[in-house]
Amino acid sequence: MRSIIRLTIAFSVVLFSVLGIWYLSDHQNRDLTLDGDESEDRSFELAMSEVMAEDLTGSIEMFIYKIEDELDDWTDMDINDQKTIEELDQFVDEHPHIEGFALYENNELKYDVHLKDVPTNPKEKLTRNKGNGVKLSDPFIEKGTKKMYMGKEKNDHLYFTELDLSFIEHFVKDLAALTDANGQFFIGDDGMNVGTTESEVDEDYVKKDVEDLGWSLYVQSEDDKEVEEEHYKEGEIIVKLREGIDKKEWAADHQVKIVDAFNDSLVVRDKRDSTELLMEEWADDPAVVYMEPNYKYSKQTMAHQTRPRQRRTRQVHVFDENESPNDEFYEPYQWNFSQIFAEEGWAISVGEEQVPIAIIDSGVDPEHIDLSEKIQDGFNAFEGNGAYYDEHGHGTHVAGVAAAVTNNEDGVAGVSWNNPILAVKVLDDRAEGNSMSIAKGIRWAVDNGAKVLNLSLGDSHDSEMMHEAVRYAYNNDVVMIAASGNDNVETPMYPAAYEEVLTVAATDPHEERAFFSNYGHHIDVSAPGEHIPSTYLGNEFVMMSGTSMAAPHVAGLAGLIRSVDPDLSNEEVYDLIRRTCDDLGEEGVDPYFGHGKINVERALREIH
Template structure:
């Protein structure tokens, strides 16, 4: 049969361009069959995440089209829409085709658009087949208002960017139109068989195809030629750098990162050399650290009659009006949030630090929640997220809620400290994580979320964790996505509250790490949240499970700010719904978090 050229990227649970890829050099080895099974499952989860993301994107475009059709169809001059088009860059133009045949439009809309609306997406909403015009992949969407057609021309660039070279989407006729650029020219969707995962995007008749190859593990689990050193009192990093012929890359207190200028010494040689220096308390490698369904039908849209341009949370009721809450955020229903929100929706005095790849400071669902940030690589406030992972994590914990826009966060009110300790590839090191933890504590964080990890026990990171714990900070970390019992750090530190992932059926997610150190479980598959560029995507992984618990910790402290971190831990464990084996088990910990039970317990109920 005709074959697709295999995709080179490995999806670790659908976190876009290898988001949450937890590969470590000494992780527990599994037999080939088990590895193949896990990889196939990861491909399937990623394909489902794509279907979620595309469906959310199309629903948001549909909502916007309906709003425009309700407010502007009677106007002959649509120039007032020009600014709104600018605010919605996925639409190139909007047109009203009147019954008389006269067309008024703003922006760019292709010729004869009504003739191209050949497919009914849902009752009253029609779409065209995808097409390419001037090198841009586009789609028309239209709805009727009486005898007039209201039609928007959509740019599919975001969908294409999300899919990138990781998958391929075909239309109803089976022709390739979005996704991997390395597909064979003779691609035939009808002949594609396993190991390619195929998923259908509901209401569009589009198919997603995914297949990945195993990750090639790095030769070393640390930055070659670098060493982390803690100096004894009275010694200086610059002086030590001269003595050992190294460059001082970074310094925080008595901790230093050195790099060999000669490039002749290995990391092991540098560690051994510094360990013998009486000015040094300890030396270690600079370990690498990396980030870690059921389909809901489209809801009706009563909230679309009016949408405020200024995003101001509306504190009415406990069911938020965010446009993606009802149809897509199954995860919040699974942890029973709504009754708890009647007691508290958060507290502006209880910040949650997101130590990750940064946060998009201009995202409409996050910008009003960020009260400060830090870049652990540059030692400045440039916390912009170049990757997307941190922005997604931040939204799960604390997106602006009940503002008609996007998603709801677990916490409505708790502010965010955006701390960048992973780079554009969502990769960091033990020193950057330690620096980020200390900055978060010193700048008022009451809760720290760490959706990242490594299998190496770093002394510099351990000390930062102890520092935060001693300052009574609640420390939350993801267990990891390798389906192994191998301890991951910081999750395995006793001071850290560890979170495993569940699937939409409330079962232990196949990819989620396990062990005696797992405290609780939270939703971790197909989680809708914020993404860079004012977007929303679905991602999966223990990276997504962890911020559910960080948001809950923020709510608990909002009820009673005097609680210690251990008291918060006990409340979260004791309020869980037991799942899996009776009582504590190594796969789900004490069970799935129950937000309402936890808030009531914190409130003395």
């Protein structure tokens, strides 16, 4: 029996990451109009709602699949073993969406775990047959709570569980309330309405049915183009001083407070004047190399301690391309790997521990079953310590795409099986950061052995401080992969627009350009980016969409390439990835797919 204690899908609901986390809030008042036509603007918003709804319903289907998978496991258990009962008891305790479990023999209750009201006629409750041996009840309400029964028969036994649908419904809505209000990053704020009744949303919604639950999901994005919001902290400036300048003396002379410092750069604060006036005042200061606003982010609200973990000793080095990984969600949901010929590539290499991949993001969940043993080290750029716990979820999802533990019967597969992860927290619990936090994170990753960086973040501001860190990584022969952005615009985003990085656009399951994916002549390659299942906080698994999900496919490939041939320079890795792509769109290089969709097998075979 697989370890049902560790399989904690709980319920998979989407965190639709249609943006790739833009750390600077420039898009808060972005005009979404595609051709100056307001109707096309609304069409874009509806299309985003459509993808959100598809991610939500797909994730809930993953949840149902997970419970069905658990029922299969339960039917193979030794029901006379006390350890089995203890494991079931712990499993129910750890899953708030499961009310309890019962076993019936010849329609008589043999034992139950936590069920408060055990049905005396369970078979009569299970009125719907899914065709795979799993039976469902109709959803019902008990003491004000929405519930549903699921069960599976084997021989004379009925394995029976009760689900708390109200918990799932509320969790879906809470996650939707994390999205940003302008349709940029579809998990949050008041700009995204998600309901299970039509009355919960207004007009212009997208409706998707969840047949197993008898639900209809209504998803609606609101037009927030007129929202005005500051893009940086007023009265705060990032200042780089010339070498040899005493930071404290300079700050005292200018009557400003030092908020943060990194190498020769400072974040200084003077609330008496605006940022604009301060920068004008210091424009001719000979001690200043450059200045830029301190773009706004929300600081962390809590610190997390991580438990020490044992690095794994078992590694897979050879994979039979005639087989598939045994991860539970791989076969039914991870369409993305067949599109990039990952299985054929894994027959050549599944990565090496000597090639770490740094996830420069909101951190990573250090206790996730599909990630914990892959995390080699981590860094919190806000606090300057190792508290890299992910308070948002985006970084955990990105990390799973690039390098989830694979072929372990649990969860999902990752592009790289053996490459370790450096978890670098540069975005806070709202997935917001600034150029200094990102610069600190990049430099820490380089100095701590990263061979590949994944940057699923960015915005339209060209920060000199961030670019300096990117150049530092490039000059230290680190491969950098960046998401292009999800506004369906040609406007260059940073760091994606820097020449030192490889920029990734997103494709959909039909090998077409994802409608939200940014484009332009800076696009290098493309990779799957719609409805991508991966890891999420609390040992859960969710679907997300965005170029944030496309980029770690390429970062994982870069890790495999450097595992096969560690002597390749970063430019040689870029060139290999580009020239081994499958051409999509117009013949040759184009602004929508770049050189085409990555091909893992072709890239690895060329250097094998």
